[in-house]
Structures are given as C-alpha cells and as structure tokens.
Amino acid sequence: MTPHPAQPAIVLVRPQMGENIGAAARAMWNFGLDRMRVVAPRDGWPNPQAVAMASGAGRLLDEARPFGDLRGAIEDCHFTFATTARPRGMTKPVYTPQAAMEEARDRIARGERVGFIFGPERAGLENDDIAQASAIVSVPVNPDFPSLNLAQCVLLCAYEWRLATEEATPVSEGLVGTDRASAEDVARLVDHYEERLDQAGFFYPETKSDTMKRTFRNMWSRLPLTTADVHILHGVMRQMVRWKERGED
C-alpha cells in the first residue's frame, strides 16, 4: 500500500448498486484519485458486485473506509463539497467542478483535508446531507436532460482534479518521433520545386511569375512540415522528373 498523495476524499453517501460503486472507483482511478469513503452502503461492505465492476481499480475498494453516517465520514475534513444537480434554494456557495477542484487543490496545498460528497443514485443527497457541507458543486448539465449517473458525476470531478493539478499542454504539435523541418529544409525544398516547375513552364505568364513564386514559397513555409514530409516531397518531384525524362506516357 503506497502512501496516498495529497488529494480530496471521494465520499459516497448511501450508494445502492455495487456496480455503481465499482464504476465510481474506476472513474476516480482514471484520473488518479484513490481515496474513497463509503457511508452506509445499502448492501453492506465489502460489496462483491462493486469489486467485480472495479476490476483494475479494485484496490480503491479494498482501501475504502466505510462509515455509519456522513458526519463521521467527513469529521476530519476542513472543507467539503456536496454534489447536487439542482442547487436551488441553498444558502451556500455553488462551484463549477473546475472551480471546486481548483479550490480543493489550493486548500490541500495549505494542509487542509477536503472531501467531495456524492449522493445515492436515484435521489441524490438529501438536504440534511448538504447542510453539513461547506459548499456545493454543480455540473453545468443541459437543463432539458440533466441525468448524470453517479459514476459520470465522479468522472467529471476526477477529470477536473487532474486538470487542476497536472500541467497539460492544451495543444501540442504531436511531432513525436519526427522532427519539424527547419526553414532551410523548406527553402531547399521550394528551390527544388521552383527550379523544376520553371523548367516545366508552371510559372506562366512571365509577368506574373514573381508573384506566383512568392505565393508558392509562402504556402510551403506556412505548412507544418516535418523533415520526413520534406523527404517525401523531394521524392515526389524527383519521380515526376524521372517519369518525364523516361519519355513514356
């Protein structure tokens, strides 16, 4: 058993189906969360259906702490978020999952313990549960179809935890295992094409050839070519020249 990294506890309150507990464990571990607490699970604890469903995330269930009531489950927490679909009428701050996980990250960094509380599958958290939480998290679902299940709700929160704590590059070039072509690589490629296309009469009429050549060079410079692409493109032109020189149809 490795020591838990600093992360929020995921507290499942009165969960019903073992399958959903297992699916929640998977969703947590998909994004690196592994501290589950279970309050008064309907079918007792441990739950074989939960274990069967969790497969690769079964360790979370082995290590999950069962509690008799929510109060006991969150007694060591300094800040807790209650998840609810409809935060209407509650006198509590309402966070998006993103803002909640950023808050959790910052509080944990300051040494606090943070819990995220999820209600039973059908009804969700009761008002008496929510009254014990410091704040509310609400996923901005389509109001015409707000039917997220337990594991989906856990998944979105766990995803936001990872975004809040990982340095993800929004867009990367994806040039893994290849190299971006240098300006000189591209310039030589354009020289090669330009020379052959000149021979082939491509830049015609003469009065427009300078403009055409600039446009042509500009196009190649703008494209995100790799050295492999440049290699291929040289090959294309060489092959066309060879084909021409063979003089066949």
Place this chain on the structure above:
Amino acid sequence: MTPHPAQPAIVLVRPQMGENIGAAARAMWNFGLDRMRVVAPRDGWPNPQAVAMASGAGRLLDEARPFGDLRGAIEDCHFTFATTARPRGMTKPVYTPQAAMEEARDRIARGERVGFIFGPERAGLENDDIAQASAIVSVPVNPDFPSLNLAQCVLLCAYEWRLATEEATPVSEGLVGTDRASAEDVARLVDHYEERLDQAGFFYPETKSDTMKRTFRNMWSRLPLTTADVHILHGVMRQMVRWKERGED
C-alpha cells in the same frame, strides 16, 4: 424536428454494442450536443438496444446519420478531431478536450463544420482512421489506468463543449431565494450581541474588552450572513436573555 444549433458532429466509427451507442447519445445530450453520425455499426442501423439505452436522448438516434465509411461521414467537415488514448508517433497536433472544444467553437463561429471522431469500444480508432483527421484529441487520463469507455470519452468531450460555449460562473454565492445581509444588518446584530454580552460579563477583563469587541465584530463581518441568518441569530440572543430573565435552571 428543430434545426440543429451550430455544434460539432459526434462521429462513432464501427461501434459494437448498441448499449454503448445509446449511452453515448445520453452523454451528448447531457451537455446539449445532438448531432450524431454512425459509421458502419456492427449490428446495423437502427439499433433497438441503442434506442432502449438512450431513453430521454432517443431523438438523437432517430436523427443520427448512418454512413458506410468514415470518409463519407466527414466529407462535409472542414476540421475533424480523432479521439485516441495514445497519440504517440502521430504527426498531428494533439489537443486536450478543452482546447479542442475551444478550437471547434471558434471554427464553427467562422462557419466551418467540425467533427469529433470516436473509435470502436475495444480497439479505438485505427491508424487509417486517424490519418483522415485534422488533429487528435487525447483525454489526460492516469497513465496507470487509462480505461475510459466510449460513452465516458463522449461525455468528457461534450462537457468541454458546454464549458467552451456556456458562460458558467465558476463560483456563485448560492444565495438563491435569500438575501445577503447588509453591513448595517450585521452591525445591528453585533450591537445586539455586544450589549447583552456586556451585561453578561463576556468582555472581561476590562483592559482587554476593546480588543475582544473588535475581534468579535470582525468575526461577524467576515461571515457571509444572509438576512435570514441575522434574523435567527437575533432570535438566539433574545431567547438566551428570556431564559436568563425567567430565572430557571
């Protein structure tokens, strides 16, 4: 049939289980996406299992367009994202779901059509599929447990679409149906408490009473009280006074 709002198409390539197609439809509609395209579904089209699973999102399946191959499914798209767990070795830009949906939103705003391509449940997209896409989306999962299913992957992308297009308030006060107490409300509350606590000998010794009163007032001013809270707190103090004045134990 209402006209589709401007949004990306969700393209499912060779999906296997009808249940997963239905779950993907639900995940889309949870976040307001309703344009599905289906490429070569294993069990034909329409698929009764998909319809049964989709329940409230069944309309998406009724309106989903089936295609024989991916090329046909994306032929009208100006920009396509292929979802894949492991974008290694691909010479294509790799986006996070968030960056991808922001890109999609901006392109759609400029009049482009955008598609998100999801592979079959087990194997995911093949390299020949990915080669047809403009870019890659990769969910930043836990590398030790990257097992997202189809509907979960669709869910996270649809969630990011909603975040990219909705103005969500990261944290709202949640004081729906109540009113935040004014500074004057709080000041009068503190006056009330201070007066009675003075009578009760709370601010003792005399030499420290000014500091204690400042700390006390500061505490109340810092708390996010509503007018209802203030009302309750006045009642608490009145009741304590009444209880004292009755002279009982």
